[in-house]
Amino acid sequence: MLSRVADHLYWMSRYIERAENLARLMQVSVELLLDGAALGAQNPDQYWAPVLSATAMEGAFRLLYPNPQPGDSSFFLTLDTRNPDSIISCVQEARENARTVRDQISDEMWTELNELYLQISSQNGAALLNNSPQVFFERIIQSSLQFDGITSATLPRSEGWNFLQLGRFLERADKTSRFVDIKTQTPEGLDPTAEVLQWGTILRACSAHAPYRKSNGTEVSLERVLDLLVFSTDFPRSVRFSVRMVDEMLHNISGHPTGQYSNECEKLAGALLAQLNFSGTTDVLSKGVHAYIDELQVSLNNLGQAIFETYVKLPQQVSGISRPLVFDPFEFHLQKQQQQQQQQPPITPTRLGFLEHHSTPPRASHVHSAPLSVAGGI
Numbered sequence: 001m002l003s004r005v006a007d008h009l010y011w012m013s014r015y016i017e018r019a020e021n022l023a024r025l026m027q028v029s030v031e032l033l034l035d036g037a038a039l040g041a042q043n044p045d046q047y048w049a050p051v052l053s054a055t056a057m058e059g060a061f062r063l064l065y066p067n068p069q070p071g072d073s074s075f076f077l078t079l080d081t082r083n084p085d086s087i088i089s090c091v092q093e094a095r096e097n098a099r100t101v102r103d104q105i106s107d108e109m110w111t112e113l114n115e116l117y118l119q120i121s122s123q124n125g126a127a128l129l130n131n132s133p134q135v136f137f138e139r140i141i142q143s144s145l146q147f148d149g150i151t152s153a154t155l156p157r158s159e160g161w162n163f164l165q166l167g168r169f170l171e172r173a174d175k176t177s178r179f180v181d182i183k184t185q186t187p188e189g190l191d192p193t194a195e196v197l198q199w200g201t202i203l204r205a206c207s208a209h210a211p212y213r214k215s216n217g218t219e220v221s222l223e224r225v226l227d228l229l230v231f232s233t234d235f236p237r238s239v240r241f242s243v244r245m246v247d248e249m250l251h252n253i254s255g256h257p258t259g260q261y262s263n264e265c266e267k268l269a270g271a272l273l274a275q276l277n278f279s280g281t282t283d284v285l286s287k288g289v290h291a292y293i294d295e296l297q298v299s300l301n302n303l304g305q306a307i308f309e310t311y312v313k314l315p316q317q318v319s320g321i322s323r324p325l326v327f328d329p330f331e332f333h334l335q336k337q338q339q340q341q342q343q344q345p346p347i348t349p350t351r352l353g354f355l356e357h358h359s360t361p362p363r364a365s366h367v368h369s370a371p372l373s374v375a376g377g378i
Contacts, residue, residue: 013167250265
């Protein structure tokens with residue numbers, strides 16, 4: 001398979017998973033806003049700041065909205081095409097990657113992704129978000145789940161399949177860890193009711209509320225939440241489960257036996273999986289949840305960069321093009337977004353009324369790549 005094709009499949013899967021996870025977070029956050037007083041939030045900014053900080057969008061928001069107005073944060077997270085991690089940007093990028101490799105995916109996969117993009121990018125989509133935000137977010141989530149099911153039912157288990165699963169599970173591991181980190185960004189000293197509401201929100205964002213209650217009952221504790229969302233071996237959205245799938249897909253691609261490594265990305269994946277296998281909630285608490293999650297996210301980012309360098313990036317002498325010594329995936333992504341916006345007019349739906357009183361600042365997006373048109377062989 002051409003490295004260019006593998007890269008498009010990988011990022012198509014990552015972007016649709018990213019859109020789904022952001023929709024999950026927005027969906028439960030809208031519900032939680034009703035309990036803002038119990039959470040100790042004196043103003044909307046105070047409430048949204050932890051969410052945007054944990055998802056690494058605070059810097060980008062401050063750059064685009066130096067003097068934020070009510071509704072700016074909701075627009076930034078959902079329909080702002082200038083934000084490369086907004087829901088509409090992720091769906092647009094997933095669709096663009098799919099369009100580039102139409103011959104490598106099934107017709108049903110393309111239809112589902114194309115219909116989702118056309119719906120949320122239309123004025124009807126903006127109206128749906130304004131009038132029924134929960135229905136809008138549920139549409140994103142259901143479409144992503146359907147896309148995953150269609151992929152499983154229609155795509156051969158070839159290299160393309162492995163790259164699709166690789167992107168999905170790497171993105172899932174990153175986002176689940178960021179959801180856990182949201183709690184560390186909130187003010188300390190909240191009453192027990194607020195603590196339960198926050199952890200309940202995080203569990204529901206990961207579709208983990210029912211599995212948690214089945215194993216632990218109604219009592220919510222930090223240790224048990226970490227055990228499920230970070231270290232579970234059978235919950236499909238846990239960090240450990242996702243990293244194990246990443247390790248498996250990498251070995252499927254290379255054909256090298258599991259437990260050994262033939263390249264840098266397999267080495268990093270195996271090391272991270274071993275760390276999770278031989279760690280537990282005690283290690284997290286002794287180090288501090290935020291510090292542990294930060295180290296975990298750095299490891300995931302390094303793994304993503306290693307995948308790029310192993311299967312996509314070509315030596316400068318092969319391409320004949322002068323390239324910077326340090327590749328900046330985020331800068332590349334922003335440039336690509338700007339080029340697309342110059343080619344077609346941006347979507348400018350009306351300001352979202354459903355969160356008209358809720359606006360917040362976020363932090364610069366974490367390192368991630370965008371599809372590269374670099375031909376090569378795997």
